[in-house]
Amino acid sequence: MTAGASATAAAPGRVNLIGEHLDYLGGRCLSLALERRTTATVTLRDDDRLRVRSGRRTWHGSVVDLVPGAVPGWPAYAAGVLWALDVRRGVDVDIDSDLPSGAGLSSSAALASAVALALDAVLGLGLSREELAETAYRAESGMVGAPTGRLDQLVSLVADPGRALLVDFAGGRPTRESLPCRPDAAGLALLVVDTRVSHDMRVGGYGERRAECEEAARRLGVRLLADAVALPGLAERLAGLPDLLARRARFVTEEVARVGAVAAALRAGDWDALGPLLDAGHAGARDDLEISCPELDLAVTTARGAGAVAARMTGGGFGGSAVALVPVGSVDRVGAALAEAFVERGWREPHVFPTAAGRGAQVLRRGPAAPPA
Numbered sequence: 077m078t079a080g081a082s083a084t085a086a087a088p089g090r091v092n093l094i095g096e097h098l099d100y101l102g103g104r105c106l107s108l109a110l111e112r113r114t115t116a117t118v119t120l121r122d123d124d125r126l127r128v129r130s131g132r133r134t135w136h137g138s139v140v141d142l143v144p145g146a147v148p149g150w151p152a153y154a155a156g157v158l159w160a161l162d163v164r165r166g167v168d169v170d171i172d173s174d175l176p177s178g179a180g181l182s183s184s185a186a187l188a189s190a191v192a193l194a195l196d197a198v199l200g201l202g203l204s205r206e207e208l209a210e211t212a213y214r215a216e217s218g219m220v221g222a223p224t225g226r227l228d229q230l231v232s233l234v235a236d237p238g239r240a241l242l243v244d245f246a247g248g249r250p251t252r253e254s255l256p257c258r259p260d261a262a263g264l265a266l267l268v269v270d271t272r273v274s275h276d277m278r279v280g281g282y283g284e285r286r287a288e289c290e291e292a293a294r295r296l297g298v299r300l301l302a303d304a305v306a307l308p309g310l311a312e313r314l315a316g317l318p319d320l321l322a323r324r325a326r327f328v329t330e331e332v333a334r335v336g337a338v339a340a341a342l343r344a345g346d347w348d349a350l351g352p353l354l355d356a357g358h359a360g361a362r363d364d365l366e367i368s369c370p371e372l373d374l375a376v377t378t379a380r381g382a383g384a385v386a387a388r389m390t391g392g393g394f395g396g397s398a399v400a401l402v403p404v405g406s407v408d409r410v411g412a413a414l415a416e417a418f419v420e421r422g423w424r425e426p427h428v429f430p431t432a433a434g435r436g437a438q439v440l441r442r443g444p445a446a447p448p449a
C-alpha cells in the first residue's frame with residue numbers, strides 16, 4: 077500500500093439492556109448499538125511514525141516503540157490496535173466522535189473498533205468482524221490494561237440496526253443471536269441518561285468486582301460464576317460464602333435469569349414486561365454487585381416516577397449512564413424531571429438523548445487521503 081492511502085470507518089457505542097458484567101463471567105448479555113459513533117480515518121505514512129489526533133489534541137510516537145502501558149490516555153486505544161496487529165508501518169489516525177466519553181457507553185471500544193476496521197480496510201487485511209472485535213479487545217485489555225470483557229467491541233462491530241444482540245459468553249468463543257428491538261413501534265422512546273459522573277475502567281471498582289466474582293466462582297467450585305446457576309442447592313451454597321461474595325454471586329445468578337426473561341420479552345414485543353425486570357436488575361446492581369452510584373440511582377427512580385415504563389443503570393457502572401424506556405408523549409416530562417432532580421441536589425444536569433438500536437461499524441470511505449478540513 078502506498079503512503080497517502082487512507083480509509084475511514086465509524087463504530088458505535090452501546091447500551092446494555094440487561095446482563096451487566098456477565099461477559100467476563102460466562103453469561104449472556106443483551107445489548108444494542110447506539111446511533112452515536114466514533115469515526116477514525118487511518119492514512120498510511122512512508123515512515124514508522126504514529127500520529128493520533130482528535131480535535132486539537134495530538135499524540136506522536138513510533139509504531140516500533142509500542143509496548144503495553146507506553147501510551148498515555150485515549151490515544152492508547154488507537155495505538156493498541158496497531159500493537160495488537162503488530163503493524164510496523166507508520167500511520168496517521170484522525171478521530172472524531174459524537175459519543176460522550178467516560179459515560180459508560182463504551183466510547184473506548186468504539187474508538188478501538190473504528191481504528192481496527194479502518195486499518196483493516198486500508199491495509200487489506202481481510203479480517204472478519206469477530207477478529208476485528210478480538211483485536212479491539214486486545215488493544216483495550218493488553219495495551220491499555222483495562223480488565224474488561226469482550227462485549228463492547230463485539231456489539232460495536234456486529235450490531236444490526238433495529239435489533240438487539242444477545243451474546244453468549246459461555247463457551248470459548250462468544251455466540252450471538254439478534255433480537256427485534258423497535259420500541260418506537262410500541263410508542264416508546266429509548267433514552268440514554270448520561271449522569272456525567274465518569275468512571276475509568278482501568279482503575280478501581282470494575283477490576284475489583286471482577287476479582288470478587290472470580291473469587292466467588294473459585295469458592296463455589298465453578299470455572300465461571302454464571303455456571304453457578306446449575307449448582308444443586310445454590311441457596312445453601314451462597315449462604316456458606318462470606319456476605320460480600322454471596323451478594324456478588326447472587327447478583328450474577330439472578331442476572332442470568334433476567335437476561336433470559338428480557339430476551340423472551342423482546343422476542344414477544346412485550347415491552348411492559350421489561351419494567352419489573354429492569355427494576356430488579358438495577359436493584360441487584362445497586363445492592364448486590366454495588367456498581368451503581370447516587371446519580372444513577374436518582375436517574376432511574378426519577379425516570380420511573382415521571383413515567384418511564386422501565387429504567388436501569390447500564391454499562392460497567394460507578395458512574396456513566398442509565399437507560400429508560402419512555403412513552404413518546406412523556407419524553408419531555410421525564411427529561412424535565414431528571415434535570416430538576418439533579419439540579420435540586422446541586423448536581424450538574426444529566427445529558428439525556430434518545431437513541432434507536434443502531435448499526436454496527438461501517439467503512440465509510442476508502443481511497444487517497446481526504447483533503448485537510
Ligand code: GAF
Pocket residue numbers: 092095096097098099100182224225226227228277391392393
Ligand atoms: C464495561 C466492560 F468493558 C464490558 O466488558 C462489560 O463488562 C460491561 O462493562 C459491563 O456489562 O463496558
